[in-house]
Amino acid sequence: MLTVFSMFLLYQKISQTTALGFLAFAMVFFIGGDFLRQKYAALNDLALHVFGPIMRESEAHKLAGTSFLIVGVAFVVLVFPRDIVSLTLLFLCFADPLASYVGIRFGKEKILGNKTVQGFLAAFVTCMLCSYLFLSWKDYPADRLLIFSLFAGLVGSLAELIPIANLDDNLTLPIVSATGLSLLFYFFGFFA
Numbered sequence: 610m611l612t613v614f615s616m617f618l619l620y621q622k623i624s625q626t627t628a629l630g631f632l633a634f635a636m637v638f639f640i641g642g643d644f645l646r647q648k649y650a651a652l653n654d655l656a657l658h659v660f661g662p663i664m665r666e667s668e669a670h671k672l673a674g675t676s677f678l679i680v681g682v683a684f685v686v687l688v689f690p691r692d693i694v695s696l697t698l699l700f701l702c703f704a705d706p707l708a709s710y711v712g713i714r715f716g717k718e719k720i721l722g723n724k725t726v727q728g729f730l731a732a733f734v735t736c737m738l739c740s741y742l743f744l745s746w747k748d749y750p751a752d753r754l755l756i757f758s759l760f761a762g763l764v765g766s767l768a769e770l771i772p773i774a775n776l777d778d779n780l781t782l783p784i785v786s787a788t789g790l791s792l793l794f795y796f797f798g799f800f801a
Contacts, residue, residue, distance in 0.1 A: 610702055610703065610706050613678070613698060613701045613702035614698075614702045616682065616698055616702075617695060617698040617699060617702060619631075620686075620691075620694065620695060620698060621695065625686060625691070628686050629683065629686055629687060632679060632682060632683040632686060633683070635679045636676075636679050636680065636683060639673075639675050639676050639679055640672070640676045640679065640680070642656070643672045643673055643675075643676045644672075647671070647672075660673075672777075674777055674779040675779070677776075677777035677779040677780040678701070678779035678780070678783075680780055681779055681780040681781070681782065681783040681784055682697075682698070682701070682783055684783070684784055685697050685783045685784060685787045688787070689787045689790075689791060690791075690794075690800070692743075692744075692747060692794075692799075693787050693790045693791055693794060694787065695743060696739065696740060696743055696744075696761070696786070696790055697783045697786045697787045697790065698783075699739040699740075699743060700735075700736050700739060700765040700768070700769075700782065700783075700786050701779075701782060701783055701786075703735045703739060704731075704732040704735040704736045704739070704765050704766065704769055705732070705769055705778065705779075705782055707731045707732065707735050708724075708728040708729065708731045708732035708735070708766070708769050709728065710731075711725075711727050711728050711730075711731035712724060712725040712727055712728025712729075712731070713728075715727045716728050720770070721770055721771065721772070722772060724770050728769075728770075729766050729769075729770050730766075732762075732765060732766035732769045732770070733762045733763065733765070733766035734762065735762075735765070736761055736762040736763075736764070736765025736766055736786075737758045737759055737761065737762030737765075738758075738762075739761075739765075740757065740758040740761035740762065740765075741754060741755065741758035744757070744758070744799075749799060750799075753797050753798075753799075756797075757793060757797050757799070760793050761789075761790060761793060764785075764786060764789035764790060764793065765786050765789075767785075767789075768781070768782045768785035768786040768789065769782055771785075773785070
């Protein structure tokens with residue numbers, strides 16, 4: 610959460626070009642490191658020792674979620690307008706981990722794979738609140754904001770819920786969320 614929220618805060622202060630430069634550096638560093646640790650067992654052992662507490666068990670011998678996240682965010686920054694990127698970062702920052710936490714801790718009813726109704730609802734409420742608070746802060750029209758936020762909550766929670774071709778959700782969530790938010794921005798007349 611802290612890493613993605615830091616990305617969000619930094620993105621509010623820098624240009625798109627600068628953001629893409631940072632992301633290109635991060636892609637070389639993290640993805641390059643990920644491939645190197647797959648090739649060299651000693652490097653993988655070191656990475657698992659240092660980052661093991663924050664890595665999933667499934668990432669021990671394949672690319673880590675961070676690599677997919679950087680690619681997803683870079684694509685979104687390259688293709689979508691600033692406010693959509695900002696909302697997408699907020700969805701990634703809060704909705705994805707909260708849905709996982711609530712689903713694991715309180716989830717009882719499975720709806721898709723290992724996803725639960727409780728996790729889905731946590732993602733929905735989180736995305737809705739992020740949308741409402743961010744767009745209020747950015748002075749979007751108040752008369753459409755609540756309805757927009759409800760739909761944005763649905764977009765974010767569906768992006769978190771639905772697996773796409775066994776791809777890592779750190780890659781698919783930002784791309785699907787940004788695409789859905791773009792459609793909502795267009796429909797609600799939020800594009801200038």
